[in-house]
Amino acid sequence: MKQYLLLSLIGVILFTGCDNSKKDQKGTFVGGQIMNPYNPYFILSKDNKTIDTLFLDQNNQFGKKFENLESGIYSFKHPPENQIMYLEPGDSVLVWLNTMQFDESLNFSGPGAAKSSFLLEMFLNNERNNNLMLSYYKINPSDFAGITDSIKNTRKNKLKDLNAKKKFSKSFITLANNSIDYDFYHLRERYTFLVKKYYNELAQQIPDDFHDYRKDLNFNATQLKEYYGYLNFIEDYLRTRSIERCLEKFDTNSDCFELHSVANINYRINLADSLIEKDEIKNIFINRLAIQGLVFSSNAEKIDSIVGILEKIEFKGKNLPDLKQMANIQKNLLPGNNIGDLELVNFKDEIVPLKDVSKKPIVTYHWSMEAPEHFKWQHSIISNLRKKYPELEFVGINIDENSKQSWKNTVEIYAMDKDREYKLNSPGINMNLLMNYLNKLIFLDTNGNIFNGEAQLNTPNFERQILEFLND
Incomplete structure (x- = not known):
């Protein structure tokens, strides 16, 4: 199939003149093929701004020559999935992927594709390293330092060997080396946090030079702001x-590891504000931290405190209105409030108030088509909980803004219970804000009063919270 793609698009590439012998051209060709597509388009963007939406043809192929793309990391999305690629003038990059295994099947080919392939390989290796961290952080700091040094050196040597063959541009070599460095720093920071939290004896053994890299950090590397490793x-x-x-x-023995406390959020927001000068990077983290503080606020005082932190640093990010709306959303979800009149749409396109969905006490869970792995994991757990707690009604609420038909198709494809799945009918709410509530469940009595708005499926005390709800 990949060979067919190359043959079918090669005429377009030649027509646009994007071949390897003309690297001095300003044009950049991006094309490809998507197997089992979720939708009929491929979105290319940079700096969170859409450059173009390329539509798939009858063979699920797409392609376009761009005249004025600058060198750098670009994001591409085939909703709900996304990844990055590196483009330079004169490149002609073909993307092939199968949505059944998006990242694992992703393949770049054509002149200039080796740069994107290198970044993809690092991404996949980082994913594997993240899983290995569950065992890595239990070893002593000297051994961990040796492991991370080895990972870094292997990647540097890989880049050096590739460069000898591909003759990468200086700008890409600089970016690739920086990305390797920050992936290395990320591993060291994660290890430090985990051993300090779980293994204080190991934390006391961290050598003095373990964090020597900290004196060379650059928090304003705008060329890396699209690179997930740098942001992580x-x-x-x-x-x-x-x-x-x-x-x-x-x-x-203190509450230092309460990451969502007002004190911790306040310190991190102020640290980000002082370390990061570039607003396009600074605002990413202030926004993230404010959201974390709001979502995990258990009372109105804490919510007002988070908003107060933003006002104190005179935060003027474009997301400030959204954060204030989110503060109001969180206040409405505090225990004691009533959301029984919240409008939902059922599978028959009827509008139903949440309190009328069932005569049983209700537990709502929330999902989005933008997070397929999450909702598959979530529904598997909910299915078991329904069997275990038949006296409760577990109600699924889809938060997406797109068409009801897309929601219905997803419900049917994944064999969800149609009678227990609903779509939120609240056009006044920014649905992107609700993505922050995907891990949260809300416990409601039969009148729609909130008993608990903080429960999460992935916490050890979740079922204890269910029992407290049932025994109330």
Whole structure:
């Protein structure tokens, strides 16, 4: 199939003149084929701005020559999935993927594709390393340092060998080396946080030079702001520094690891505000941290405190109105409030108030087609909970803005219970904000009063919260 793609698109490539012998051309060709597509389009973007939407033809292929693309990392999306690629003038990159295994099947080919392939390989290796961290952080710091040094050196050597064959541009070599470095720093920061939280004895063994890289950090590398590894590093660095500062002031028995406390959120927001000068990077983290603080606020005072932090640093990010709306959403979801009149749409296109969905106490869970792995995992757990707690009604609420037909198709494809699945009917709410509530469940009595708005499926005390709800 990939060979067919190359043959069918090669005429387009030649027509546009994007071949390897004319790298001095300004044009950049992007094309490809998507097997088992979710939808009929491929979206290319940079800096969170859509450059173009390319529609698939009858063979699920797409392609276009762009005249003025600058060198750098680009994002592409085939909703709900997304990835990154590296493009330069003169490149002619073909993308092939199968949505059944999006990242694992993704393949780049054509002149200039080796750069994107290298970044993809690092992404997949990072995913594997993230899983290995569950065992890595239990070893002593010296051994962990050796492992991370080896990972870094292997990648540097891989890049050097590829460059000898492909003759990469200086700009890509610089970016690739920086991305390797920040992936390395990210591993060190994650390890530091985990051992300080779970293995204080190991934390005491961290050598003095373990964090030597910190003196060379650049929090304003705008050329890396599309690179997930760089953003992950900054997020983990802010978290680790907040813990270290707290432990220096107090002790290991304190609440230093309460990452969603107002004190912790306040420190991390102020640290981001002081370290990061570039607004396009700074605002990413202030926005993330404010959302974390709001979503996990258990009372109105904490919610007002988070908004107060933003006002104190005079945050003027474009997401500020959304954050204030989110503060109001969170206040409405606090225990004691009533959301029984919340309008839902059932599978028959009827509008139904939440309180009328069932005569049983209700537990709502929320999902989006933008997060397929999440809703598959979520529905598997909910299915078991329904059998275990038949006295409760577990109600699924889809939060997506797209058509009801897409929602219905998803419900049917994944064999969800149609009678227990609903779509939110609240056009005044920014649905993107609700993505932050996908892990949360809301416990309601038969009148629509909120008993618990903080429950999460992935926490150890979740079923204890169910029992408290039933025994209330």
